[in-house]
Structures are given as C-alpha cells and as structure tokens.
Amino acid sequence: MLCPRRLALALAAVLPLLLAPAAQGMTRLGQSAQHCLALAMYWEAKSEGADGMLAVASVVLNRVAHPEFPDTVCGVVKQGGEPPP
Numbered sequence: 001m002l003c004p005r006r007l008a009l010a011l012a013a014v015l016p017l018l019l020a021p022a023a024q025g026m027t028r029l030g031q032s033a034q035h036c037l038a039l040a041m042y043w044e045a046k047s048e049g050a051d052g053m054l055a056v057a058s059v060v061l062n063r064v065a066h067p068e069f070p071d072t073v074c075g076v077v078k079q080g081g082e083p084p085p
Helices: 004-024 031-045 049-065 073-078
Strands: none
Touching: 004 031, 031 049, 031 073, 049 073
C-alpha cells in the first residue's frame, strides 16, 4: 500500500490528464501546479485514502474551471482559509 504522501503525488500527476482535458481544455499541469494539487490532496484527505484525495482533486480542478475562483491550481489551493503548513 502506498503511503498517503506518495499516493497524493501520484494522483496529482495523473488526475488532470483523466479529469480535466474535456471539461477544462487542460492537457497537463505544470510541475508547480502538480505540487500544489498534491499538497492539497495530502493535507485535506491524508487519512481518507484515495477516495478522499480524488474528491479534493475534483473540487480543486472544478474551481479552476469556474469563473468565481482563481484560474490556476495554486491560486485555488492558496485562496483564503488556513495558511498552508
């Protein structure tokens, strides 16, 4: 079984390729966006496993596509709320 940190990194690298292209016109995320997504997935859902991490990633990517939120992954992750660790 993958540790939560490695799972988050792996999912952050693959998810945008699976979820985003048709809906958001994205083909891949840059390295810093992958890092931001992996951090969000890990810190928000590390105890929930893959399903929780997928849910976090889905929310972040949906917000990137929505006009009322920042248009970058890092912008959504860093918007408001608690300061990052």
